[in-house]
Amino acid sequence: MRSLEAALDAEFDLAPLWRQADADAFLAAQGAGFVGLVTSVWGPVDAALLARLPNLRVIANFGVGYDALDVAAIRARGIVFSNTPDVLTDCTADLAWAALLDVARGVSAAERFVRRGDWAAGRRFPLQTRVSGKRLGIVGLGRIGRAIARRGEGFGMRIAYHGRRPQADVPYAYHATPQALAADSDFLVIAAAGGAQTRHLVSREVIAALPPQAFLVNVARGSVVDEAALVAALVERRIAGAALDVYAHEPQVPEALLALDNVVLLPHIGSATRETRQAMADLTIANLRAYFRDGRLLTPVTD
Structure with missing residues (x-):
């Protein structure tokens, strides 16, 4: 800067x-x-x-x-x-929500649809996913995770979280494992700190536990998610989509994701x-x- x-x-x-x-x-x-x-x-x-x-x-x-x-x-x-x-808490939480809304409602994909001339040609943009009232799971309920949760309250969402331990001063449900949280989420937002202790915390098993209608949003660190497992789940359409601001080998983005309309790709701009x-x-x-x-x-x- x-x-x-x-x-x-x-x-x-x-x-x-x-x-x-x-x-x-x-x-x-x-x-x-x-x-x-x-x-x-x-x-x-x-x-x-x-x-x-x-x-x-x-x-x-x-x-x-x-x-x-x-x-x-x-x-x-x-x-x-x-x-x-x-x-940087609020701007990162804002970005997480911008990404979540984008991937759920297909905002970027719809914008590309208009720019390509598909709408003018008489084509219909496919139906997307409602956000309000859904289940929001947050991995890592620190400062940023809490700010994301507060925003979720405004959307009438049922909020749950996973972290190192339950937190007594929040009204959200706690899940002892990230797999259990994933299975109970329509939107799984990653807000955990990076580092060796959280490497692949969102593992292949966690991604497999996500329901087929679920979306994954990562504004934390690319290392927290097993990127190869996530790419496979997206390519094989085993989950509904993902919004990613971080990657395992920045600034490199897995090539398989570039052609997917159900994935929002951002260049690590959470605090930008x-x-x-x-x-x-x-x-x-x-x-x-x-x-x-x-x-x-x-x-x-x-x-």
Whole structure:
């Protein structure tokens, strides 16, 4: 984000790695001079990178998800790190609902139908699926999952969820396994954090448990879903459709999905509004300021 880079450059001695002709050579020569690092989902921080930054003390992650960071290696070095929670919750939940409504009502497919001239030629667009009053299942009832659920209440939906444990302060039904939740859902929305612990949480078995009229919506991380199993279910028409903002190997999208009209494909834009990205940038910088001013982060990751 250009405004974030400009703001960082105004306050810190900034060295964007992506602008180095040879980043490895640059870090070999200059890496010991850096004490702070700003990164995002697009810039993995692994043990190899950390080794080239021997004096690193703080990492500010531009985003709420930090599955691109090797947390164990970071903790082992005693490095603290922050993320940007809360400020992107509403826009990500909005996007989940935009995708859900799109795939259920065939909005993008209908738009293509009009552009191709099919309507003008006298063809009829096929009937689609009602959303209001249906069963909404949410995998991961964190900040974003709760915001998605609140929006579902406005559509009169019966809401259920799966997570690591039941949550006493919500009125929604809890399912102990994602398979049980899938079997009880017309729309299964994935809002769980990424990382090794949730890899393929939505497994082949979970996808098989979805009713044939069900849709899957993923605004979390591509790693949470067994992508090969999902593609097979969609190609074989074993589920009604899917809306995907994330993929296993971004920016690569499985080619088999490109020709399917019952799949909405988005380029990882859950938080991509001007307002939210600016709020994320502001919080990223505020964390760095707080750390270098008094040694503490405003939104540290502690789990």
